[in-house]
Structure formats: C-alpha cells, structure tokens
Amino acid sequence: MPIVTFHKNGQTYRDEVQPKTNLVVRAGIKAYPYPHLKYECGMGKCSKCATRVIAGAEHLPPPNWKEKKQLGERLEQGWRLTCQLWIEHDIELLQE
Template sequence: MPNITLHQQNGTYEQEVQEGSNLVVLAGVKKLPHLKYGCGMGKCTKCTIRVIAGGESLQEPNWKEQKMLGERLEQGYRLACQLYITADLEFSQE
C-alpha cells in the first residue's frame, strides 16, 4: 500500500492508503482529516498541494488542473481532488 506524507504548518502526518485512493475522498470520509478541501471537483483550488516527492507516479495534469493552476503546475502544485495515489507521495499544503 502506498504511504502518503502531508506537511502542514501545524505538523506532519503520515499514513498508508489503498492504491488508487483519491486524497479528497479520503479527507471527506475522515481518513485524512488534516487535508483541506472544498468542492472536490477541481473548481475551487482549496485542495491545492505542492508535491515534494513521488510526483513521477502521478498521472499527467488534466484540463481542470491546467486551467486552475496554470504555471504553478511547473512548480509542483497539483489539485488533490484530481489525484489518484498509486505509489508513495510526499506533499505539503498551506
């Protein structure tokens, strides 16, 4: 099972997740309670994260991420609601 590591100002949180899990769905069912999110559909950007390690295992940014994040994609930012975890991932969220 993939391991995720979330860094925030108030701490670092690690846990294993099922392969293919969506981060915002996990947050919604309280299995990842520290992740901030809003609409879950790629429209509000409240779930924006910055990938620190493991980004190579993520799918390419979709049109929603390209529209909402633009050039920030090149800096490692992604929308958690659009990601499905298949390998270890380390990321931060402001």
C-alpha cells in the same frame, strides 16, 4: 500499499493507503490523518485542495485540463489539485 506523507501547519502526517486512493475522499469521510487536508468542492473547480508535490510526482499522470485551468504556472512549481489525484505510489505533499 502507497505511503502518503502530508505536511501542513508545521506538522507531518503519514499514513498507508489503499492503491487508487483519493485523499479528498478520505478527508471527506474523516479518515485519519486527512481531515487536515484543505478542500472544498472535490471536483477541480475551486483549487482549495492545491498541494505541492515534494516527492513522487514522477508516478502521477500528467495534469488534466482542470488542473491546468486552476493552477496555471503553479504546475511548473510542482502544485497539483489533490482532488484530481488517485494515489498509487508513495507520495509526499505540502499544503500551506
């Protein structure tokens, strides 16, 4: 099962998740530790859930049109919309 390492506000949260997990969905149901994830719409419209992928980006699908529209040049710096990602491999994320 994938391990998610999530950095926010100087703290690190680590949890094992089921394959094909969406972290915004887990945050919405208050599944620890992802209530700390900043998000709003969950549909790729607001970009509040933008996170920088520190490790594991090679396992993610290419950015979709919503991510391209919302993140623009930040995509090149490793940013993704967490609401658009379904985790299937270990990943490390940073949200500022």
